Amino acid sequence: MRRDDNWGCPADYIPELARIDPAQFAIAVVTADGKLHTAGDADTPFSVQSVTKVFTLAIALGRSGDQLWQRVGREPSGLAFNSIVQLEREAGRPRNPFINAGAIVTTDEVLAGRAPRDALAEIVQFVRTAAGSDDIHINDAVAASENAHGHRNYALAHFLASFDNLRNPPEMTLGTYFHHCALEMSVRQLAQAGRFLMGVPGMPRLVSMARVRRLNALMLTCGHYDGSGDFAYRVGIPGKSGVGGGILAIVPGKAAIAVWSPGLNRYGNSRKGTEALAVLARKMNWSIF
Ligand code: GLN
Numbered sequence: 001m002r003r004d005d006n007w008g009c010p011a012d013y014i015p016e017l018a019r020i021d022p023a024q025f026a027i028a029v030v031t032a033d034g035k036l037h038t039a040g041d042a043d044t045p046f047s048v049q050s051v052t053k054v055f056t057l058a059i060a061l062g063r064s065g066d067q068l069w070q071r072v073g074r075e076p077s078g079l080a081f082n083s084i085v086q087l088e089r090e091a092g093r094p095r096n097p098f099i100n101a102g103a104i105v106t107t108d109e110v111l112a113g114r115a116p117r118d119a120l121a122e123i124v125q126f127v128r129t130a131a132g133s134d135d136i137h138i139n140d141a142v143a144a145s146e147n148a149h150g151h152r153n154y155a156l157a158h159f160l161a162s163f164d165n166l167r168n169p170p171e172m173t174l175g176t177y178f179h180h181c182a183l184e185m186s187v188r189q190l191a192q193a194g195r196f197l198m199g200v201p202g203m204p205r206l207v208s209m210a211r212v213r214r215l216n217a218l219m220l221t222c223g224h225y226d227g228s229g230d231f232a233y234r235v236g237i238p239g240k241s242g243v244g245g246g247i248l249a250i251v252p253g254k255a256a257i258a259v260w261s262p263g264l265n266r267y268g269n270s271r272k273g274t275e276a277l278a279v280l281a282r283k284m285n286w287s288i289f
Pocket of ligand 1: 048051081146153244
């Protein structure tokens with residue numbers, strides 16, 4: 001891995017992320033006994049982007065339960081994270097909560113009946129509680145940068161609204177979505193924030209065990225978009241990626257792992273991050289299969 005000098009390219013459609021040096025790497029692993037192991041730039045905060053979709057889904061399910069599934073599906077999409085074609089064919093019900101259209105719906109659900117500020121406060125608080133750290137913040141410049149260039153996401157949100165699958169004005173839901181995507185965490189914080197997904201005693205208990213399993217199932221089948229099958233094949237555990245180059249991966253009952261390397265592969269998932277997880281999973285014999 002170290003010998004391969006192809007780091008991939010950082011996300012270029014969010015100007016604030018495009019200028020980040022791709023040649024950075026960090027990893028943190030929390031094991032079931034609570035021990036934390038880190039390597040690389042483990043305290044450098046990065047933009048977690050779509051990794052927050054796991055947390056917003058957990059909150060949306062907590063608020064609405066299974067009713068959420070009337071608005072969004074649970075199937076892999078086989079298409080890019082920001083694709084719009086399926087949404088038209090499937091009458092405005094996104095395939096799953098981890099592609100952008102689906103996460104805009106879960107954000108809309110978390111927002112329903114209150115101000116964006118209050119919804120964001122709940123999301124940030126959830127993540128801080130999960131991570132056991134109050135030093136986790138939203139980077140407003142990244143949110144503004146994405147908002148200024150977010151034509152795709154605006155198109156998706158208006159499309160959802162045209163099918164009556166948005167409860168709030170598109171700008172309001174998207175403002176909330178861009179802000180939670182712009183949360184920044186280090187791999188140390190992100191691995192800690194993933195502890196509740198390990199499903200072992202002694203870890204923060206933020207959702208029921210049944211829900212932990214379901215979140216993991218969705219991460220495995222949908223967490224890497226049209227690269228989900230490849231990730232399952234190469235790594236073999238549930239994971240959720242973000243275009244900031246972060247991945248949160250869970251070894252049920254055993255570990256929560258966060259990796260970060262901002263260069264992306266063709267699916268928009270961290271290139272070195274995926275490779276590192278593949279090596280680690282193989283060496284540790286970590287697989288759900
Ligand atoms: N905020 C990003 C977007 O909407 C998140 C996408 C991602 O991380 N894959 O495009």
